[in-house]
Amino acid sequence: MSATEAAWLGVVQGLTEFLPVSSSAHLVLVRDVLGWDAGETELVFDVACHLGTLIAVVVYFWRDLVQLIVAVPRVALVETDEATQLGRLIVVATLPVALVGVFFAELIAPFRTPVVATVTLAFGGALMLVADRVGAKRRKSSTMSFAEAAWLGVAQAAALLPGVSRSGAVLTLSLFYGLTRKEAARFAFLLGVPAILGAGLRAAWSVGWDEISDERLVLVVGFLVSGGIGYLAVAGLFRYLTSHSLAVFAYYRLVVAAVLALRLSAM
Numbered sequence: 001m002s003a004t005e006a007a008w009l010g011v012v013q014g015l016t017e018f019l020p021v022s023s024s025a026h027l028v029l030v031r032d033v034l035g036w037d038a039g040e041t042e043l044v045f046d047v048a049c050h051l052g053t054l055i056a057v058v059v060y061f062w063r064d065l066v067q068l069i070v071a072v073p074r075v076a077l078v079e080t081d082e083a084t085q086l087g088r089l090i091v092v093a094t095l096p097v098a099l100v101g102v103f104f105a106e107l108i109a110p111f112r113t114p115v116v117a118t119v120t121l122a123f124g125g126a127l128m129l130v131a132d133r134v135g136a137k138r139r140k141s142s143t144m145s146f147a148e149a150a151w152l153g154v155a156q157a158a159a160l161l162p163g164v165s166r167s168g169a170v171l172t173l174s175l176f177y178g179l180t181r182k183e184a185a186r187f188a189f190l191l192g193v194p195a196i197l198g199a200g201l202r203a204a205w206s207v208g209w210d211e212i213s214d215e216r217l218v219l220v221v222g223f224l225v226s227g228g229i230g231y232l233a234v235a236g237l238f239r240y241l242t243s244h245s246l247a248v249f250a251y252y253r254l255v256v257a258a259v260l261a262l263r264l265s266a267m
Contacts, residue, residue, distance in 0.1 A: 001045070001218050002218075003217055003218060003221050006045070006217075006218040006219075006221040006222045006225075007221050007222075007225050008030075009027060009030065009031075009045070009049065009222060010049055010052065010221060010222040010223070010224070010225030010226040010229065011225055011226075011229050012026050012027060012030055013026075013027060013046075013049035013050070013052070013053060013222070013226040013229075013230070014049075014052065014053060014056070014225060014226040014227065014228065014229025014230035014231075014232075014233055015229055015230075015233050016233075017049075017050065017053040017166075017167070017226070017230055017233070018053065018056075018057070018167055018189065018230060018233045018234045018237055019167070019233060019237060019249060020124075020128065020165050020167050020168030020171050020172075020246060020249045020253075021121075021165060021168065021249055021252060021253055021256075022117070022120070022121060022124070022159070022162060022163045022164060022165035022168065022253075023049075023050075023053075023165075024046070024112070024117075024159075024160075024161075024162040024163070025117035025120070025121055025162040025163035025164075025165070027046060027049075027162075028112055028113070028114060028117055028162045029114055029117060029256075029260065032114050044219065045218065045219060045222055047199055047200050048219040048220075048222045048223045048226075049222045049223065049226040050196050050199060050200060050226075051196065051200045051223060052222065052223040052224060052225070052226035052227030052228075052230060053196065053226050053227060053230035054192075054193065054196040054197060054200070055227045055230075056226075056227050056228075056230035056231035056233075056234055057189050057190075057192060057193060057196075057230070057234055058193065059231060060189075060231060060234050060235060060238075061186075061189060061190060064186070064190060065190070065193070067083040068083060068086065068087045068090070068190070070083070071083040071084040071086075071087045072087065075087050075088055075091065082140075082142045085142045086141060086142045086187075086190075088146070088149075089141065089142070089144055089146070089149040089187075090149075090187075090190060090191055090194070092146050092149040092150050092153065093149040093150065093152045093153035093156065093191050094153060094191065094194045094195065095150070095153055096150065096153035096154045096156065096157045097153055097156045097157040097160075097195050097198075098194075098195075098198060099157075100157040100160060101157075101160070101195075101198060101199065101202060102202075108160045108161065111161055111162070112162050113162070114260060114264060115264060116161060116162055116163060117162040117163035117260070118163065118257050118260040118261050118264065119163065119257075120161055120162065120163030120164045121163040121253045121254075121256055121257040121260070122253065122254055122257035122258075122261075124163065124164055124165060124168055124169065124172070124253060125249075125250040125251070125252075125253030125254040125257065126250070126254070127172050128168060128171070128172045128246050128249065128250040128253070129246075129247060129250040129251075131171075131172045131173070131175035131176045131246075132175055132181075132245050132246045132247060132250070134176070135175035135176055135177075135178055135179070136178035137175070137178065137179070137180045137181060138178055138180065139177065139178045139179045139180065139183065140179070140180070140183050141174070141179055141183045141184070141186060141187040144177060144179075148177055151173060152170050152173055152174065152187070152191065153191075155169035155170055155172070155173045156169060156170055156191060156192075156195060163257075166188070166192060166195065167185075167188045167189070167192065168249070168253075170184070170187065170188035170191060171184045171185060171188050171246065172246075174187060174188065175246075181241040181242075181244075181245070181246065182238070182241050182242055184241075185237065185238055185241050186238075189234060189238075
């Protein structure tokens with residue numbers, strides 16, 4: 001992979017990590033359509049891009065994250081302030097993806113294919129349309145129960161499959177719970193911080209620098225580009241959801257799935 005290819009993939013990752021259209025599906029599909037092959041460094045390159053977008057969400061939501069960090073000592077106590085309760089919910093919702101990442105990550109690798117991405121893009125888009133239509137859009141994220149948070153964690157874990165979309169899955173289920181679009185997006189972004197961080201640490205543990213020493217420039221380019229574009233994406237989406245629905249993203253998913261289905265049928 002060249003630095004130019006890494007930059008374009010960083011743009012794809014930065015745009016799609018927070019938009020509910022699945023970054024993993026777009027990375028798989030762009031590589032498949034353009035024939036770009038990262039070889040043995042594909043996984044670690046994806047993680048480098050994810051870490052770039054992690055920095056983006058940390059910078060954008062730094063005030064919320066500071067409040068959550070300050071509330072950590074109170075999480076185990078009988079405190080009812082919003083930051084403490086939100087912290088508890090994030091902990092509960094993080095457990096499913098942590099368990100899947102530790103024990104089942106290797107089983108998911110064979111499903112990173114255009115066929116799987118096509119199916120999950122279409123199914124997720126249809127669910128998103130329904131959720132955006134029927135959701136009450138009145139609740140704050142801190143009012144959720146632990147059971148609701150756990151199911152959001154399951155939805156986030158399902159996003160390890162390409163095409164599901166981590167933010168899309170969490171947003172969709174949050175809307176079914178009755179959260180406002182802005183609150184659903186805020187919870188999805190904050191919930192992504194430990195998930196992306198965990199994925200990065202896991203990859204760093206399993207892949208040695210000696211194996212990718214010749215690809216460090218590619219990794220740095222992917223990290224920087226995805227981070228910069230990711231910040232613009234999260235800021236834009238958060239403002240957009242203040243007064244707009246998720247329909248445009250749902251229809252985009254359906255259109256991309258249809259195009260991919262036609263392409264696959266012609267192969």
